[in-house]
Amino acid sequence: RLSVGAGSAMEGAASPPAGPRVLSAAVALSQVLGLAALAATGAWLGGYRGGLAWAGALRLNVHPLCMVLAMVFLQGDALLAFRVFRTEPKRSAKALHALLHGAALLVAIVGVAAVFEAHSAGGVAHAYSLHAWCGLAVLVLFTLQWLLGLGLFVFPGAGWALRGRYRPLHVFGGVALLALSVATSLLGITEMLLFHIRDTYSKFPAEGVLANTLGLLLVAFGLLVGYIVTREDWRRPPLPEELALSMDFKTLTEAESPGGSQ
Amino acid sequence: RLSVGAGSAMEGAASPPAGPRVLSAAVALSQVLGLAALAATGAWLGGYRGGLAWAGALRLNVHPLCMVLAMVFLQGDALLAFRVFRTEPKRSAKALHALLHGAALLVAIVGVAAVFEAHSAGGVAHAYSLHAWCGLAVLVLFTLQWLLGLGLFVFPGAGWALRGRYRPLHVFGGVALLALSVATSLLGITEMLLFHIRDTYSKFPAEGVLANTLGLLLVAFGLLVGYIVTREDWRRPPLPEELALSMDFKTLTEAESPGGSQ
Known part of the structure; x- marks a missing residue:
């Protein structure tokens, strides 16, 4: 009766009931906000910063667009995969999650290369600012998290107990990295404004x-993405076969570490 | 056998078992980090920005110290209250939580007054920067959240069903406001550096x-605070009398909204 997100096709009558209507609305709103942020980035760079180009001084402008696309929009949507497709088999949501994060990593590498090359060409030192320190920390942790996720959750071989122990850290890390990516973007915006319009910023110019x-x-x-992915009653309802597995897993881990979960 | 945080006195033999040792270590580390951040703020303002005073140009320096103390350290510790005193009656942890947030609000108001007065004295426009926009948003939402918390959780009168429905939003809002406070602080640091040492920042000066x-x-x-307060198995174990109440509550809400929790 209720549909969750675009593309959530109902495959057969055995599907569990779809999620609440509010979840669909929240996901839709998040996409409006994310696309509006991308449009605002393009409008800023195109309207006030001379546009985009890989050659010459405009190479620096490639950086903000790539980073907003990769580390905010694609990373956020990768987190949403498990909620949008919460009634699909977990394998599909997981593949989309890993692919979106992989795409984010590729686009982010182009964005970081743009700023390093622009600094080299301009004779400016690399990675001196708080924005750069935060950004590099995010990139290293993001890559680590992605590789650990691939190794433990996508490739077979990792046991259920190890997966179960890493999962909460992976989930916290994902939300934390999205938050830190947004914070790093805000630092980049402030840097760019204070390098270009420091003396007029306080006069509320259109660019500011x-x-x-x-x-x-x-x-x-x-x-909004953080709210959607952490809200308890919007979690994926386990499919019957997953439920059986997780019961096995629970027994397994409880047998392994009696008396607590450290 | 295991002790959780300083000051967690065991009152009587009926106390539930104390939490894991790792929680104590994480709380201790968070305090080291928070105090180090306060010390670094003091060292920066004292060593490179001329120190603190309410009169004259140094009034602006009151702002960063107040905001780091209030919106990061005190706000973070207010969130930790439920974990540090997780084996005490909930009423005590709740009182500490509300008081620490109240203290944070008072100190933050002093800090915001400092920057508004400094801007007025210097003929600078108010609230033009992204730092200011984020900071004012945090302050408004924080005050709203504090008042709603007082009204629903501290003063009697709100029913269990209403409390239960608001609680997840309050918890998410608290963590989100801490994250946004940290992000706003980073913006403030970047602004201060680019207003004072923009031309030497890229040469890695000691101040930068x-x-x-x-x-x-x-x-x-x-x-670290975010991790501690969201980690599932570090939640407060409900005391026997709370467990009884929450069972009543569960029955009540399930009876009220059959077929889902919207």
């Missing part, structure tokens, strides 16, 4: 208001 | 490295 609004859109997207 | 390190300390504190 547009860039501030972009910052708020990124925050709103991050908050 | 110190302020960047302060930023990373704030991030580490926020991440």
Whole structure:
């Protein structure tokens, strides 16, 4: 009766009941916010910063667009995969989750290369600012998290007990990395404004208001995605066969570590 | 056998078993990080920005110290209250939680007054930057959250069903506001550096490295507090009388909204 997200096809009569209507609305709103943030980034770079190009001084502008696309929009949507397709087999949601994160990593590498090459060409030192420190920390942790996720959850071989022990850390890490990515984006916006319009910023110029609004859109997207993926009653209802497995798993881990879960 | 946090006195033999040792270590580390962040803020303002005073130009320096103390350290510790005193009656932890948040609000108001007065005295426009927009959003939402918390959880009168429905939003809002407070602090650090040492920042001066390190300390504190308060098996084990109440509550809400929790 209720449909959850676009593309959530009902395969056969055995499907569990679809999730609440509010979840669909929240996911739709998150996509509106994410696309608005991408549009605001494009409008800022195109309207006030000379547009995009890989050659010359405009190479630096490739950086913000790649990072907003990769580390906010694609990363956020990768987290949403488990909620949008919560009535599909877990394997499909997991594949989409891993692929979106992989795409985010590729686009982020292009974005980071753009800023390193622009700094080299301009004779500017690398990675001196708080924005750079936070960004590099995110990139290293994100890559680590992605590789651990592939190794433990996608490739076969890792036992249920190890998967179960890593899963909560993986989930926390994913939400934390999205939050830190949004924060790093806000730092980048502030850096760019103070390098270009420091003396007029306090006069509420259109560029300043547009860039501030972009910052708020990124925050709103991050908050909404964080809310959707952490809300208890929007979790994936386990399919019958998953339920059986997780019961086995529970017995297994309880047998392994009696008296507590450290 | 295991002790959880300083000051967690065992009152009587009826106390439930104390939490895991790792929780104590994580709480201790969070306090080290929080105090290190406060010390780094003081060192930066004292060593490179001329120190603190309410009169004259140094009034602006009151702002960062108040905000780090209030919106990061005190707010973070308020969230930890339920974990540090997880084996005490919930009423005590709740009182500490509300008081720490109240103290944070008072100190934050002083900090915000400092920057508004400094801007007025210097003829600078108010609230034009992304830092200011994020900060004002945090302050409004924080005050709202604190008042709703007082009204629903501290003062009697709110029914169990209403409390139960608001609680998950309150918990999410608390963690989100801490994250947004840390992000806003990072923006403040970046603004201050680019207003004062923009032309030398890329040469890794001591002030820049110190302020960047302060930023990373704030991030580490926020991440660790976020981890501690969201980790499933570190939740407060319900006391026997609370368990009875929550069973009643569960029956009540399930009776009220059959077929789902919207």
